[in-house]
Amino acid sequence: MKTKTYMVTRFCENTKQSSFFEKKKKNISEMMAVPESDYMQAFLSISVGVVPYLEKLPGVSNVIVDERTPAERHQLLMWEQKNSCILPDDMKSFFMTTNGVKLSWCFKFDDDILPIGLMEVNSIDKLTKVCESKQAASDPTIADLQCDRAKDQTPLAKSVNGFPHFDGRSRIFELDACREYGKVCLVYHNTETGSPAQGAEVWFLDRSFRWHFLTDSFSEYFQMMLVHLGLPEWQYIFTDIGLSPQVQTWFHMFAPMRLVIDAEDKAKSVFQREGDTAAISEVTLDNNRVFKAKAEKRAKSGNQKKKANQNKSSASRTGPPSSSSRGR
Template sequence: MEFVVDKVSEDSFYENLLIGLPKVLEKLPSVSDLYLERFSPVQHNNICAWEQKHGVLLPEDLRSFYASTNGLLYTYNFHYRDSGSEEDKVVGRIEVNGLNELAPVYGYEIKPDPGVNMEDDHYELKLGTDSKIFELVNLNDLGRVILVYINHRYLPSIWLHNASMKFNFLADDFTTYLRMCVHHLGIPFWQFSFSGEGIPEWSEMVFRLLAPAILPLHKKIDEIKKHDDEFSDILINKIDSNIFRTTRLTPNTMPPNEPNLTPRQIKKKQLKPKFPPKLQKKPLHHSKKN
């Protein structure tokens, strides 16, 4: 049975989307002013128009997300002293750009051999002439969270693009990234715990006050998955994708005999991604009709 947003209350939808995070934050000391901005769903034809304009197909989970809500903004205030001063306030934030703000990002270096390689203990992303990246979240002057298409034949993945123009891998898909946002309580700049430079010291202080069990911050999501019992109190629940409005299935752009490669699978196979022969894709209006 398909789960459609119209059949349940908005409160239930956002509670499931945030995996119960508001109830957890309400119990934490010095947390106040919890705020959720509600957005209307994006119409199917507008999603198709965006895809046609940019020449890519959104992954199914992100397409379903926009068909349920045009972005996400959940914030709260945390005062790490009892003074109540604005100088002692930190704003927690879970945010996803609306569809119109999912804008292309330019200015990255073009490589002749695009793909994802393992270098030492981190992933190295190389983009080619057919690559496209889009901004999911703006992190002020420190960088942005981006949706990366190595080329149109491969499903996109989520990366951190910092101010020094370096790419740091975050998640294989949007659902995993959203789950990571909740796991890290939306503490500002948590994404940089997956980069070589690390998070700012004041962000680390907030982690130690609000959620010390999350530290050490260098743990990757795969390592956390292996110890669900150990982290059972830190919102490591899975997001049920059925809470999204059901829309048409996104055509799989990979050939039938080729799996959807992700950076983690590439590491496991110790292979560079090999591009399959160019596919004859059906136009978007054909998919919509079917």
């Protein structure tokens, strides 16, 4: 199920970054061709050159990439055995090139250095289950809260597997803590005890514990993160909540075309609901017809009053009937 690839392509085609991204864009499955000894070369190959692009932006400073060694194959196998989940092939290639990613950048405003962008994917050892804690059986759990919030789940895009669950039906792992404004999670659906789960998706969990579907591929999520330059709260573009005014300011400065595309998509959503391709017919207001109807109504009312007045005038001229006529 392809859901967000169009967004990455359209953004690249409609912004000054288009030639930059298209020339250097590579699939994450090709990362193993990069020598593991040169970390920056490996990172630049999977990040489509986003580092030199950021360094050329006016006002951007302190572009920092944390260097990390590749994960060993046995670490991936141990994770899969421990969690009874099979990592997607693109994630395996990613971790064997760099064990997680962290890129941050700042914006210089007068004499202040403001931390703005952050692109982060947890390492394999920090890819842990969400809300995994031991507590008494009588204590309320996040699964109970999810039941109360189920009716509020209204993501802009939907997964064929439905919403994630904090009980045994899903296995959920944290990809990015998102500076505590939410969590990006790797989600396995329809899990069974004793059976390895496969087919992971990427979801965003906001602070009100509502789920929002992002994509069904880690490679696509990684590209989405790069396209949005790690701007604060960029995941909220894919929710019905949207971006805050403050965050929109940063988007206007560094990714203005993304806001244009978002506005276009929201306009289209008015005419398309839940995958239904039938457009809603536009309702137009004909002012001439409206005022013509009102004029006709006033004319009809005036005619009725005029006729009533004429009847009264005619009756007054003829006078009351004579006594002789009454006798007859």
